[in-house]
Amino acid sequence: MAAANTGNLDVHSGHQVYTPRLLRWYDLIVHGVSNRWFWSCPTQLLEAWFDEHATNNHLDIGVGTGFFPDRCSVFSPDARIGLLDANPNCLAAAAKRLKRFQPETFEANLAEPFTQLKEPFTSVSLMYVLHCLPGDVAFRARVIQHASSVLAADGKLFGATILGQPQPTSWLGRQVMDSYNRKGIFGNQHDSLSALREVLEVSLADVEIEQVGSVAMFAGRKNC
Numbered sequence: 001m002a003a004a005n006t007g008n009l010d011v012h013s014g015h016q017v018y019t020p021r022l023l024r025w026y027d028l029i030v031h032g033v034s035n036r037w038f039w040s041c042p043t044q045l046l047e048a049w050f051d052e053h054a055t056n057n058h059l060d061i062g063v064g065t066g067f068f069p070d071r072c073s074v075f076s077p078d079a080r081i082g083l084l085d086a087n088p089n090c091l092a093a094a095a096k097r098l099k100r101f102q103p104e105t106f107e108a109n110l111a112e113p114f115t116q117l118k119e120p121f122t123s124v125s126l127m128y129v130l131h132c133l134p135g136d137v138a139f140r141a142r143v144i145q146h147a148s149s150v151l152a153a154d155g156k157l158f159g160a161t162i163l164g165q166p167q168p169t170s171w172l173g174r175q176v177m178d179s180y181n182r183k184g185i186f187g188n189q190h191d192s193l194s195a196l197r198e199v200l201e202v203s204l205a206d207v208e209i210e211q212v213g214s215v216a217m218f219a220g221r222k223n224c
């Protein structure tokens with residue numbers, strides 16, 4: 001695997017797009033319309049994947065509006081919930097939505113090692129984050145290393161990402177994906193199932209991946 005090089009990568013466009021105004025429409029656009037009609041993966045399957053893997057000591061990375069942790073049915077009222085994102089608008093929106101858990105918030109970019117987090121989590125989610133990132137397999141592997149560094153021994157990292165290869169079967173899906181890639185909102189032109197497995201297996205054991213439409217749902221245990 002080639003060495004990751006973030007020197008000339010734009011690691012900001014993928015998060016700067018989330019203004020408070022866009023976040024008001026985010027759930028409808030992404031989870032109400034795009035999942036089914038562009039990416040051919042019903043949102044209920046993603047919610048079920050989240051519920052299957054989340055624990056009561058959980059860090060959500062790339063929080064958006066806090067959609068998945070808010071709808072998670074396995075968190076008890078005293079669950080420890082962490083929220084990590086590079087965009088303060090997303091952190092504020094998700095923290096407000098999840099205030100019943102008094103979440104810990106961390107403003108950090110996945111491109112860099114996390115320095116603020118001290119207490120490990122037993123589960124970490126990366127829902128719809130990898131496809132927002134630029135870069136190659138080596139950079140994605142580094143991101144997964146950063147995310148899994150905050151896992152407790154035997155903790156689980158899981159998530160979902162939209163693959164660019166093969167292209168979406170729907171014509172509209174292909175147009176939308178091309179447009180998002182041109183704008184730097186997505187960076188997934190070269191993301192395939194085999195590349196994702198390669199990325200995950202650098203830091204994780206027992207890797208499982210399920211593909212539905214253009215979406216790959218993944219999980220693995222920290223490789224101690």
Ligand SMILES: C[S@@+](CC[C@H](N)C(=O)[O-])C[C@H]1O[C@@H](n2cnc3c(N)ncnc32)[C@H](O)[C@@H]1O
Pocket residue numbers: 011012014015016018030061062063064065066067068084085086087090108109110111126127128129132133
């Ligand atoms: C497509 S949204 C996903 C939101 C949520 N997980 C969901 O599935 O509804 C991507 C999220 O990842 C965050 N993000 C994108 N690039 C990031 C980076 N380099 N470091 C940290 N967070 C990033 C964005 O700010 C945004 O909150």
